[in-house]
Amino acid sequence: MDDKLQKLFCECKSELNGIGIDIENENIGDISIGIGKRNCKRYGCCKQENPIKSTKYIEKIGRNRYIKYGQYKSHKIEISKWVMNLNDDIIKNTIMHEIIHCFPNCSNHGEHFKKYASYINSRLGYDISRVGDKRKDMAESNIQEEAEKYNYKIECTNCGYNFLRKRLNCNFSRKYRCGKCGGKLQTMKGIFYKI
Numbered sequence: 001m002d003d004k005l006q007k008l009f010c011e012c013k014s015e016l017n018g019i020g021i022d023i024e025n026e027n028i029g030d031i032s033i034g035i036g037k038r039n040c041k042r043y044g045c046c047k048q049e050n051p052i053k054s055t056k057y058i059e060k061i062g063r064n065r066y067i068k069y070g071q072y073k074s075h076k077i078e079i080s081k082w083v084m085n086l087n088d089d090i091i092k093n094t095i096m097h098e099i100i101h102c103f104p105n106c107s108n109h110g111e112h113f114k115k116y117a118s119y120i121n122s123r124l125g126y127d128i129s130r131v132g133d134k135r136k137d138m139a140e141s142n143i144q145e146e147a148e149k150y151n152y153k154i155e156c157t158n159c160g161y162n163f164l165r166k167r168l169n170c171n172f173s174r175k176y177r178c179g180k181c182g183g184k185l186q187t188m189k190g191i192f193y194k195i
């Protein structure tokens with residue numbers, strides 16, 4: 001899974017290079033990417049470390065003031081595990097989104113972030129501002145991760161009790177009886193998912 005992530009990250013990097021954005025440039029700092037360890041509902045996140053002191057500024061939100069920095073020397077991007085089960089274009093959209101957070105003055109979704117996002121969207125056909133349909137994406141991801149495929153469904157002809165098996169002895173239904181009622185079992189071949 002991590003190899004796939006590194007591969008897609010490299011693709012994003014070279015696509016950015018193609019439109020004149022070099023993320024290995026010194027203003028951006030080091031970027032590392034990995035798969036989030038916790039089961040997180042977000043698509044991804046970017047942790048900024050080692051701020052460059054001279055880029056310090058104060059941000060006012062309501063009555064509160066926050067110390068912020070325009071640039072950091074290192075960035076750790078984490079892509080959530082469940083996102084890795086989705087299509088490559090959704091994974092790459094997430095990677096690109098987090099890469100932009102590494103650019104100077106882009107730690108929030110403000111005007112600098114938006115400028116990069118729309119440039120990358122228009123030149124490379126991304127949809128970075130896409131607010132993903134999280135419920136749909138998560139459901140899709142979980143189906144691939146959790147639903148196991150079975151080849152046989154065995155059902156009791158008497159009480160309807162049923163269960164799934166991946167492999168089956170050829171005379172299973174002759175040998176065994178229903179565990180609940182002792183009735184005859186019938187087997188069906190096909191593709192079944194345990195829900």
Ligand SMILES: [Zn+2]
Pocket residue numbers: 097101109
């Ligand atoms: Zn973001």
Ligand SMILES: [Zn+2]
Pocket residue numbers: 156157158159160161178179180181182183
């Ligand atoms: Zn039965």
